[in-house]
Amino acid sequence: NAGVTQTPKFRILKIGQSMTLQCTQDMNHNYMYWYRQDPGMGLKLIYYSVGAGITDKGEVPNGYNVSRSTTEDFPLRLELAAPSQTSVYFCASSYRTGADQPQHFGDGTRLSIL
């Protein structure tokens, strides 16, 4: 099973450029999440979605946008890349939130803004 797939795995951007980080899952999960992980830090939630057409902000949404047109896909867009957005980005999914549902993670996208 593929699980959660993220592309690309690595990317270098120049300041002010834009890009989309792709995330797709094949587990028919309703909930999807985008996190960023900075060195020595835990994961911080950027955006999440509870189903197609529904998205909500997490702890650190500024500078990012998301959409959820299908159950499978949850792309994250950076419109004007800034050095502060250099990080590792993880996408995750779960069947639902609540007491008994673990989250499944992709392998991450390592993004550098220069």
Place this chain on the structure above:
Amino acid sequence: KQEVTQIPAALSVPEGENLVLNCSFTDSAIYNLQWFRQDPGKGLTSLLLIQSSQREQTSGRLNASLDKSSGRSTLYIAASQPGDSATYLCAAASGNTPLVFGKGTRLSVIA
């Protein structure tokens, strides 16, 4: 606002030792507490999930406990192996809000 803290930040032990990783959280009204493993350059793998009504969960050499009243969870690893070397993160789920993660404990098991 939920805050999750993990101590120690890094730990190095010889192969074969039993060890305990600690996780504390500030809001005891949690739905579950999850432990994850992260290998270098990889995503997170779910190890154990303890629901708020449970006291512990076991999987092989791993045992996780939960004490909501004291705001603490521990991950016990028995007979550690070099393959256990990784970063271990705990995360707390409260209500319908997404997970709040600790910063992790980086474990090195020396052969």
